[in-house]
Amino acid sequence: IAMSTFTDVPQAPPVAVFKLTAxxxxxxxxxxxxxxxxAYRTDDCLPWVLPVVKKVERLIVEDESLNHEYLPILGxxxxxxxxxxxxxxxxxxxxxxNRVGAVQCLGGTGALRIGADFLQRWYNGTNNTSxxxxxxxxxxxxxxxxxxxxxxxxxxxYHYWDGNKRGLDLxxxxxxxxxxxxxxxxxxxxxxxxxxxxxxxxxxxxxxxEIMMRRNLFVFFDSAYQGFASGSLEKDAWAIRYFVSQGFExxxxxxxxxxxxxxxxxxxxxxxxxRDSDNLTRTLSQMEKIVRxxxxxxxxxxxRIVSKTLNCPELFAEWQGNVKTMADRVLLMRDQLRAKLLxxxxxxxxxxxxxxxxxxxxxxxxxxxxxxxxxxxxxxLMASGRINMCGLTSKNIDYVAQSIHEAVTKVQ
Amino acid sequence: WLLLRSGKCTxxxxxxxxxxxxxxxxxxxxxxxxxxxxxxxxxxxxAYRNDQGKPxxxxxxxxxxxxxxxxxxxxxxxxxxxxxxxxKACAQLALGADSEVLKSGRxxxxxxxxxxxxxxxxxxxxxxxxxxxxxxxxPKPSWGNHTPIFRDAGMQLKAYRYYDPSTCGFDFxxxxxxxxxxxxxxxxxxxxxxxxxxxxxxxxxQWKEISEVIKKRNLLAFFDMAYQGFASGDIDRDAWAVRYFIEQGHNVLLSQSFAKNMGLYGERVGGFSxxxxxxxxxxxxxxQLKILIRPIYSNPPMNGARIAATILNTPDLYSLWLEExxxxxxxxxxxxxxxxxxxxxxxxxxxxxxxxxxxGMFCFTGLKPEQVERLTKEFSVxxxxxxxxxxxxxxxxxxxYLAHGIHAVTK
Numbered sequence: 001i002a003m004s005t006f007t008d009v010p011q012a013p014p015v016a017v018f019k020l021t022a023x024x025x026x027x028x029x030x031x032x033x034x035x036x037x038x039a040y041r042t043d044d045c046l047p048w049v050l051p052v053v054k055k056v057e058r059l060i061v062e063d064e065s066l067n068h069e070y071l072p073i074l075g076x077x078x079x080x081x082x083x084x085x086x087x088x089x090x091x092x093x094x095x096x097x098n099r100v101g102a103v104q105c106l107g108g109t110g111a112l113r114i115g116a117d118f119l120q121r122w123y124n125g126t127n128n129t130s131x132x133x134x135x136x137x138x139x140x141x142x143x144x145x146x147x148x149x150x151x152x153x154x155x156x157x158y159h160y161w162d163g164n165k166r167g168l169d170l171x172x173x174x175x176x177x178x179x180x181x182x183x184x185x186x187x188x189x190x191x192x193x194x195x196x197x198x199x200x201x202x203x204x205x206x207x208x209x210e211i212m213m214r215r216n217l218f219v220f221f222d223s224a225y226q227g228f229a230s231g232s233l234e235k236d237a238w239a240i241r242y243f244v245s246q247g248f249e250x251x252x253x254x255x256x257x258x259x260x261x262x263x264x265x266x267x268x269x270x271x272x273x274x275r276d277s278d279n280l281t282r283t284l285s286q287m288e289k290i291v292r293x294x295x296x297x298x299x300x301x302x303x304r305i306v307s308k309t310l311n312c313p314e315l316f317a318e319w320q321g322n323v324k325t326m327a328d329r330v331l332l333m334r335d336q337l338r339a340k341l342l343x344x345x346x347x348x349x350x351x352x353x354x355x356x357x358x359x360x361x362x363x364x365x366x367x368x369x370x371x372x373x374x375x376x377x378x379x380x381l382m383a384s385g386r387i388n389m390c391g392l393t394s395k396n397i398d399y400v401a402q403s404i405h406e407a408v409t410k411v412q
Numbered sequence: 413w414l415l416l417r418s419g420k421c422t423x424x425x426x427x428x429x430x431x432x433x434x435x436x437x438x439x440x441x442x443x444x445x446x447x448x449x450x451x452x453x454x455x456x457x458x459a460y461r462n463d464q465g466k467p468x469x470x471x472x473x474x475x476x477x478x479x480x481x482x483x484x485x486x487x488x489x490x491x492x493x494x495x496x497x498x499x500k501a502c503a504q505l506a507l508g509a510d511s512e513v514l515k516s517g518r519x520x521x522x523x524x525x526x527x528x529x530x531x532x533x534x535x536x537x538x539x540x541x542x543x544x545x546x547x548x549x550x551p552k553p554s555w556g557n558h559t560p561i562f563r564d565a566g567m568q569l570k571a572y573r574y575y576d577p578s579t580c581g582f583d584f585x586x587x588x589x590x591x592x593x594x595x596x597x598x599x600x601x602x603x604x605x606x607x608x609x610x611x612x613x614x615x616x617x618q619w620k621e622i623s624e625v626i627k628k629r630n631l632l633a634f635f636d637m638a639y640q641g642f643a644s645g646d647i648d649r650d651a652w653a654v655r656y657f658i659e660q661g662h663n664v665l666l667s668q669s670f671a672k673n674m675g676l677y678g679e680r681v682g683g684f685s686x687x688x689x690x691x692x693x694x695x696x697x698x699x700q701l702k703i704l705i706r707p708i709y710s711n712p713p714m715n716g717a718r719i720a721a722t723i724l725n726t727p728d729l730y731s732l733w734l735e736e737x738x739x740x741x742x743x744x745x746x747x748x749x750x751x752x753x754x755x756x757x758x759x760x761x762x763x764x765x766x767x768x769x770x771x772g773m774f775c776f777t778g779l780k781p782e783q784v785e786r787l788t789k790e791f792s793v794x795x796x797x798x799x800x801x802x803x804x805x806x807x808x809x810x811x812x813y814l815a816h817g818i819h820a821v822t823k
Contacts, residue, residue, distance in 0.1 A: 004663065004689040005597070005632055009541050012699035015706060018491065039488060047486035054484075061481050067467040068716075069459060070677045106525065106709035113708050145707035263489045264714035292557060293564040294708065296528035300678035301715035 016141070020380050029378040033396050035387040036380050038194070038359050039263055040228075040326050043393045050261045050322040052315055056308045066304075071297045073288045075104020075269075079303040082310035083269035087223060087237055087252050094244050098277040101284045103270040103291065104298045108224045108255030109142060111270035112187075115220060115251045116150035117290045118283070123218065124183045129153050132184040134176065136160035138384060140194045143187055143222070158186065161196045166352040166364055168198050170207075177211040185218040190252070191236040192225035192358020195386035199229075199357055205239045209246050219243055219250035227259045229358040231327035233320065249274050256306050258359065259323050265302030330359065333392040340401035346408055361387050369407040377403035444794040452792035453810055455801040458608070458773045459677055460642075460740055463807045468740070470675045472732040476722040485718075490711045492702040494523020498717040501724035502683035506637060506651055506668055513658060517691045520698040522705070523712045526682040527638045527669030528557065533684050534634060534665050535565030536704045537697075544597025544632065551575070551587070551601070553798065555608045555636075558601065572600070575610045580766030580778045582612045588625055596630045604637035604666075605650040606772020609800040613643070613771055619653045623660050633662045638669040643772045645741035647673075647734065663687045670720050672773065673737050679716025744773065747806040754815025762822060775801050783821040791817035 014022075020036040042048045060066060074080065080102035085095065094100045105111040116133075124131045129151045135143045137157035147155050158180075159172025177186070188208075193199055200208060212219060221243075226236045240252055256267040270287070274280035291297070309315045338353040353361055365373065365385040373379045379400055381387045392400060440456030462468045493499065503521040504514060513519045524530035538548070548562045551574035559569050572594065573586030594600060602622075607613055614622060626633055635654050641647040657664055663686075670681035684701070688694040705711075723729045752764045767775055779787065779799035787793045793814060795801045806814060 004693060005542060005544065006686070006688060006693055006697055008543060009693070009696045009700055011696045012703045014699070015492070015702065047488050049484075049487055053487075057481070061477055067469050068473070068676050068678050069467050070671075106713065107711075109706075109710040110708065142707060142710070145703075149704075149707040257489075262487055264487050264711070266709060266711070266713040289560070290564075292528075293561045294529070294532055295525035295680065296557070297678070297680075299525070299680040299713040299716065302713065 017382065020382065023374075024380045027378055027380075031396070031399055032378040032380070033391060033400055034380045035391040035400070036382060038258070038388050039390065040258065040261060040359070041390045041393070043329065043395075045391070045393050045396070048261060048326070050319070052309055052318040052322050053261060053305055055318075056305050056315065059308065060301075060304055068300065071104070071300050071303070073291050073297050074102075074284065075298045076300065076303040076307055078311055079307035080104050080269060082307055083254055083256070084271040086233060086310060087226065087240055087254055087271055088244060088273070089234070089237065089241055092241070092244065094273050099274045099280050101272045101274070101280045103272070103284065103287050104303055105253075105268040105270050106266040106295065106298060107257055107268040108222065108253050109146065109268070110266065110295075110298075111253035111255070111268040112143070112146045112222060113150065114287055114290055114294070115253055115270050116147050116152070117294075118287050119185060119218070119220075120151045121290070122283075122286055123185075132156055132181055134158045134180060134184055134186045136187070136189065136193070138195055139187070139189075140222070160193075161198065161362065163364070166349075166362070167355070168200055168204065170200070170204055174207060174211060177208065177215065177217065180215065180217060182216045183218065185220055186212065187220050187222055188239070190221045190223035190226065190240050191238075192229035192360070194224065194358070195360050195382065195384055196362040197356030197358050197360045198352075198362070200239070202238060202242070205242055209243055209248070213246060213248065219248050221250060221252040223252050224255040225258055225358050226254070227320070227323040228327055228330075231324040231331075233323070244273055249279075256302070260306055260309075260319070262302045262305065265305070266299060267302035267306055330389045333389050333397065334361070336394075336397055337389075337392060337401060340397060341404060344401060344405045346401075346405040348408060359388055359390055361389055363387055363404065365404070365407060369411045372407045372411045373403055377406065379403045440794050440796060447792050447794070449792035451810075451813055453794065453805055453814060455793060455795040455805040455814075458672065458802045458804065460672060460675060460773070460804040461807070463743060463809070465805070465807050465809070468675055470733065470736045472723050472729045472736060473675060473719055475732070476719045476726070476729055479722055479726070480718055487714070490523070490714055490717075492522075492705050492711050493698065494712045495714065495717040495721055497725060498681075498721040499523050499683055501721055502668055503685055505647065505724060506640065506654060506666060506683075506685070507658065508648065508651070508655055511655070511658070513687055518688050518694050519685050520688065520694045520701065521683050521685040522698070522701055523717050524667075524682040524684045525709065525712060526671050526680040527636065527667055528561065528682075529680065529712075530667035530669070530682040530684040531558070531561050531636065532565060533701060533704060534667060535562045535567055537686075537701060538599060538634075538665075539566040540704070541700065542599065542632070544599070545595055547595070548599045548601055548634070549591075549594055549631075551603065551607070553609060554601070554603070558636075567599070570594075570598075574607075575612055575776065577778065580612075580776060581769065582614055582618065584614065584618050587614075588621060591622065591625045591631075592629065594629055594631055597632065598629075599632045599634055600626060601634045601636060602653070604635045604640070604654050606639035606643035606774070608638065608772070609774050609796070609798060610776040611770030611772050611774045612776070614653075616652065616656075619656060623657055623662065626662065627660065632665065633657055634665040634667075636667050638667075639672055639772050640668065641673040641734070641737035642741055645738040645745075647737070658687060663689065670716070674720055674723065674733070676716045676719060679719065680713060681716035681720050744803045747803050747808075747811060748775065750808065750811045751806060751815055754812050755819055758815050758819035760819045760823065773802055773804050775803050777801055777818065779818070779822065786821045787817050791820070793817050
């Protein structure tokens with residue numbers, strides 16, 4: 001065999017956030033801090049397997065009646081229904097109306113992808129690749145990749161982060177909604193916006209919903225942090241439930257990576273709220289076809305853990321406690337970081353650190369300042385200025401605060 | 413409370429779009445479940461059953477799970493390419509420990525979502541980067557899901573002759589003829605062993621000739637190996653064709669599944685490999701595979717890969733696994749023999765030798781759709797319309813009943 005088929009395959013750049021962690025790993029500096037990739041850390045800066053997860057895993061391993069047979073294409077039924085309930089609420093009228101269904105997917109990414117693939121095939125006509133897909137500016141970078149690889153050719157930003165006021169650009173956002181072509185798809189972060197940590201208030205959500213309903217725009221929620229943001233499942237699902245109450249048909253891509261700490265088991269759920277059960281049934285049947293050529297059927301372990309937990313009141317309560325533990329530690333770090341920056345007299349206002357919510361904070365550091373942080377101080381964060389609050393601990397917070405102080409005062 | 417303004421609701425269901433038809437393979441199981449006949453048999457989906465007709469969790473799997481539980485590992489994200497210990501062991505299992513490819517590091521192997529996920533990543537990769545024609549040649553027939561996988565990835569499907577219904581065996585002449593006419597640089601998909609759905613595999617001498625023609629036509633060989641160990645009971649024997657092709661200089665694509673041979677079906681354990689020209693090409697290909705994987709599911713699930721890696725990398729467990737795979741394959745072989753014996757006993761005048769000659773989980777009985785329908789309706793024996801039965805669903809307890817039913821609809 002002479003010429004290689006793959007001679008012309010170019011070297012692709014590494015995914016930025018993983019490159020950051022790789023560089024961090026290689027760094028020998030004793031005070032290095034990783035504020036990059038979004039995974040929870042304890043105050044000892046260690047990964048945390050939730051106690052309820054450990055408990056349930058033991059139950060699973062000890063249960064000799066369990067086997068490793070295929071799940072149905074759409075996933076573990078008890079998982080799907082329990083997961084949708086978590087998002088929509090136990091007493092959701094939509095669930096009572098039998099117009100809520102779900103597809104168990106590989107993490108939040110998988111849920112987004114199945115939803116995107118479905119929309120490309122069946123939404124706004126059939127096989128329509130030109131429906132505009134709106135993602136927030138900025139957004140989780142993989143949103144672009146998911147919709148692009150699903151075939152969409154017109155992926156646009158909607159105004160979101162206002163760098164000057166360090167908050168939500170509501171006017172810009174509402175304006176984009178008014179101007180978007182009808183039937184455009186909007187990817188909304190249900191809570192704990194990634195990367196800015198800035199969420200609309202309830203009143204702001206109401207304004208968003210009003211325009212979306214009036215202009216016939218499609219609602220696609222990305223819900224990766226329910227419970228993790230405020231510590232309350234209900235509070236973090238408010239926007240989703242509000243939209244459902246307003247009569248929207250919508251998708252919710254749920255991830256259980258963070259709120260269950262099950263990152264590597266790839267536990268996700270695409271919740272589908274349709275007008276009625278007939279529409280729901282046909283939609284799910286088409287999603288089944290998409291799943292079959294993507295991964296056939298989803299992995300069992302993570303779904304079993306989540307399902308057992310959500311469906312048992314005791315375990316559910318224990319889980320809520322574990323989630324609150326994580327959320328509380330993040331809130332504490334936010335408080336302390338802001339307090340330390342104020343104490344240092346670091347130029348600028350730092351209220352956004354405590355006003356923002358969830359795992360991430362958009363510090364407002366510019367690329368040069370970020371470079372300083374990484375190169376001079378060995379504090380690793382994304383070029384956008386995004387930090388993972390979970391990477392902060394009582395042991396490193398002084399060093400980080402000092403580093404930010406230096407970056408802001410020394411580098412313009 | 414609920415304001416459903418029907419006119420304004422964004423209904424994403426286009427009015428005329430219909431329910432998707434039930435998946436032909438998995439749909440069989442659904443119908444089986446609804447049947448109340450105590451003698452019913454599910455010979456549809458290919459999942460191994462023991463002689464009591466029950467799912468079989470391998471001992472080596474249980475032992476590996478216990479070991480893993482002790483370790484109290486964290487649940488941090490795997491890299492996009494998955495668990496390193498797994499993908500290395502996975503490649504070694506397929507290629508052999510002494511493989512020149514492994515020594516030179518010119519393969520890239522990534523962990524995938526079992527065989528389906530592997531094929532899809534491969535198909536996506538070809539769609540994006542393959543310079544040759546967009547045609548993928550499948551054997552006729554092939555696993556039903558191959559076609560939509562490649563199609564959804566943007567490739568086009570063609571076929572080469574494979575199964576000879578007149579002999580219930582391999583149409584070697586037809587295959588060679590068709591392959592020799594495939595346009596250069598096209599992709600040809602080959603089942604490494606235990607062809608699904610027919611159970612008909614080429615003999616080594618035949619593989620050698622196939623390799624020659626593929627070389628002559630400069631085709632890209634894509635192996636689907638979902639049954640290594642499960643076919644003959646011997647993992648090296650079942651990988652022979654893949655290894656031979658590589659020795660002959662083919663830089664192959666390879667999909668592996670651990671669903672059947674480790675019984676890890678629902679854990680979704682698989683691998684996708686590209687044998688490249690050199691390590692530089694392997695790096696480039698790897699980087700692009702990651703770009704493809706990330707927008708589908710970001711990174712793969714840990715549990716199954718950890719179990720598989722533990723088994724492959726722990727000598728005691730590895731030996732135990734080889735024994736258990738051998739056991740599963742043997743039971744299947746025994747059932748084949750018993751089925752043929754049973755048919756003879758029933759007084760069937762047909763030649764059922766192909767049931768014994770075929771290999772792996774599936775048997776292409778040669779039954780016609782009308783006969784299949786009767787077998788299902790009158791005897792509650794569930795199988796796919798093409799006459800394929802999963803031998804794994806046959807037990808010493810029901811083989812007689814099956815023989816009786818088959819004879820009844822074919823006499």
